[in-house]
Amino acid sequence: MRTFRSICFVALGVFAGNAWAADPAYDRIVDDVVARYHLPGVAVGVIEDGKVTYTRTVGEAEAGSGKPITSQSIFKIASNSKAMTASVLARLVDQGKLHWDDPVVKYLPDFRMHDPWVTEHMLVRDLLVHNSGLPEGGGDLMLWPEPNHFSREDIVHGLGYIKPAYGFRAGYAYDNLLYVVAGQVAAAAGGAPYETLVQREIFAPLHLSRCRVGAFDRDATGNVAQPHVRGEDGRYKVGDNTDAVHVEPIASAPAGGIRCSLDDMLAWMGNWLAPTEAQKPWLSAEQRKQMWLARTPMPVSARRKRWDNTHVYAYGYGFRMADVDGQWTVSHTGTLSGMYSMMMLLPDKRSGFVFMINGDADDARTVLGETLLKQFTAPQQHATVKQYADELDAEAKAAAAASKPAKKAEVARKPVVAPFDATRTGTWRDPWFGVVRVCPAGDRLTFVSDKSPLMHGTIVKVGDRWRIDWDEDRMDLEAWVDFKGDGVARRMTLAKVDPDGDFSSDYEDLAFERTGECPAR
Structure with a gap:
């Protein structure tokens, strides 16, 4: 099913009066990706030169329900939540309630890292840029699988026992726990729980009316996309982590627990790409600049170099930055069991796109993201959905063939x-x-x-x-x-x-x- 909608956004008038229609190039990309990967549902939106020019929704919120994905369907945006958490801190900096160079222990006296020196010298800004020395994903078992009984206080306490994998500020390794700590710092500095701050500092002023964080009633909210996983036959089925009627708050929210609709994500993007005069005071020009500074260098994969001719890849405050075909991009992805997403901004073009998939869809996200991105950076030179997908399949087969035979035999033993x-x-x-x-x-x-x-x-x-x-x-x-x-x-x-x-x-x-x-x- 496809949905094309002409509506007036109320997000401070940012897109008021803008209408859009089908685009054959984008339609072909979405159709080909959905067909290749049999996606349960997807919502796609594009902004060009500050205006929404395309939206597309396909599939069902829950397989077999008959309830279609719409631009108001709420998806888990997973780690795209990190930019919102960082923005809460930036708002508090603008308000004079904290500073990026404040020690974390100023706000959380019980905060500890494994090394006492690192504890003393960890600054608020260090929480956001993945250079703490924690191993990649260190301590994530306190966040996932959900539901679990770990509190944010447990996470702050547990950090002191996780051994570092490298030196403080000496390299990059993606972590989630320090974003939970960042949420706790925001709560201490802002004088309210993290969930309240997100509502107050992000959702309310930007009119993101369908976004949710913390507890909410699934049925009263309505139109909530559910996660799907691949069955043994390769087709998607509803996962066993579907929402209860009363959705409980989760400790991982600052790292990856926010949900939003396509309409709200487009409004969120517009605030960054082409803020109106009314929106500009939401965050000062200085803090907007701070959010997008490249702070921690990230490795550039052979595929990224081959596909995008990328030379620089780095992490800022809740965003990733990279050059693609000579153009600067600001982006992030989101990954949770049964939910995948991507937001990609091209600031110099005031353009970008966002999409959310309610299924485990790693390769589908990569292919959809790459083909959409090339519409902006190399519209006459890029490969097709099939070519990108075939290349990923070949990479996977090569990796499987390269696995150690002894390891395969060990796993296969009865x-x-x-x-x-x-x-x-x-x-x-x-x-x-x-x-x-x-x-x-x-x-x-x-x-x-x-x-x-x-x-x-x-x-x-x-x-x-x-x-x-x-x-x-x-x-x-x-x-x-x-x-x-x-x-x-x-x-x-x-x-x-x-x-x-x-x-x-x-x-x-x-x-x-x-x-x-x-x-x-």
């Missing part, structure tokens, strides 16, 4: 029931993740986490190794379990079976000590 060995069973504790229990349950040996209830599974023996086979489908990365030592010195560590799996499954950052026996059954 698992057997793990013995109830007293040196392995018991209660175990990691200083930031908390308590887990490795205990018999009937004829199974199970792994159960206290604070992350979806992390429960059966421990099996595969050759000479032990593995956790998770009970929940959304736990898609199995984990190896290794036991070392004896007596009070017993240790348990985890590692991804697929070492190239998503970094948010940061099993490698866990280090459990045995603290007691299994509870009596």
Whole structure:
């Protein structure tokens, strides 16, 4: 299904009176991507020279529901939330309530990093630019899978136990936890909970009427897109992490917990690309400049160099910056189980695009984003959807073929029931993740986490190794379990079976000590 709408935005009049129609080039791109990847639903919007010129919605908010995606459908924007969190801080800087160079401990006295010197010298701006020394995705198991029982206070406390992977301000590694800390700093400086600040500083003044953060009623809100995952047949199905009627607040909101509609995301983009005279005071020219300064260099992949001729790639305050075909871009993506998104701005052209997909769609996002981007940077020279998609498929096949045969054989060995060995069973504790229990349950040996209830599974023996086979489908990365030592010195560590799996499954950052026996059954 497609929807073309001519409406008047009320976001301080930013797009008032603008109408748009179908564009064959954009239609062809969207059609080809949807057909190639069988997407459950997608919403796409384009701004050209400060005006919305195209919108397109396809599919259903929930497969089989008959409820179409519209420009008012609410999607999880995942890490596109980071720019909004950074903007809350920028607003507070404009108001004189904090400064970018303030120490974090000024606002959060209990804040700790693993190194006391880093604790003392961590500044508010350091929270936003991914150069803290934390390992990539370090501590993300306190955020995902959801729902879990970790609070923001738990996250602030747990940071002190996560060992750094490199020196402070010495390199780039993407993290989420420090954005949660940034939300707590904003709350302390702004005198209100993070969710209240986002409503007050972002949604209300920019009239983002469909955006949501924190608790809300799904049915009263209406038109809420649900996440989808790929089934064994390669087709999408509704995920098991669909929303309850009462959507609860989540600790991860400052890093990736905001939801918005296509109309609201276009209004958000317009505020950055072509702010009206009424909008300009929302954020000072100085703070707008600070948000988009390239601060932490990021690695430029071979594909990015080949496709886009990129020379500079860097992170700012909640945004990524890069040159593409000689043009400057400001962007971010969002990734959650069953929800993918991208926002791409070309400031010099006052143009850009945004799209949101309610399905696990890594390759689809890459291909859709690249083909849309080339409409602005190289309209006569870019490849087709099929060419980009075929190249990604070839890369994946090559990577699979290059996997170590011994590793493949080890994973493929038939698992057997793990013995109830007293040196392995018991209660175990990691200083930031908390308590887990490795205990018999009937004829199974199970792994159960206290604070992350979806992390429960059966421990099996595969050759000479032990593995956790998770009970929940959304736990898609199995984990190896290794036991070392004896007596009070017993240790348990985890590692991804697929070492190239998503970094948010940061099993490698866990280090459990045995603290007691299994509870009596």
